[in-house]
Amino acid sequence: MTRRASKPLPPPTDQERAIAASAARALRSAIADPSTMGKRSVVHIDLARPRRSEWQDTWSNLPGFLRVNGRYRHASLPGWEYRRDEIRSEMIPDLEALAERGERPTVATGWA
Template sequence: MSRAPKPLPPPTAEERQRAREAAVALRAAIADPSTMGARAVAHVDLVRPRRGEWWETWANLPGFARVNGRRGHYFHTCLPGWTYARSEIVAEMIPDLEALAEQGVRPTEATSTGRAA
């Protein structure tokens, strides 16, 4: 029997500010991809389960990453435990970041079948 994960503490003012900045930066990058900054790619070896992943990050989008290339998923460090498909960035990730910034509310349930906690 597995336990439910321990709930995260309420977000700090600093976390809310980072989420606000992340939402603005993501909207700007979608409008003009040249604002993303330099791309960096790293290979991450995971012990359990034994496998590896490729993580892509961009200089002007701190906390935002794509895992395993075009067919992979995206995550943001402001939203721990959540992953998003490319099609969910505008529809779900950015609104989740804005809700965290404006109301201090973290996502609690998936709003589509493509996203898992």
């Protein structure tokens, strides 16, 4: 089976860049003071088989930020997952690069 490369995403809009900037600020604030994260919500999703279930955590003051089965994601960075220790070192800089220069991450720098 031959896998085709995924289509590149279009350049980010001004609104997407503003959302990424806001998300980076909110994450930095949450790291400095976890009480700013807001209310945590947890959902279990069972996708037809137990092997395909997932736990999703979200926080009310961190829109777009999501933890799925222990890996972190952000809606502004589709297709990318981060470990907890990579939020500060990789996710926030990726959000800031998107906000400031319109650059989306292209190379995974952590685990694959």
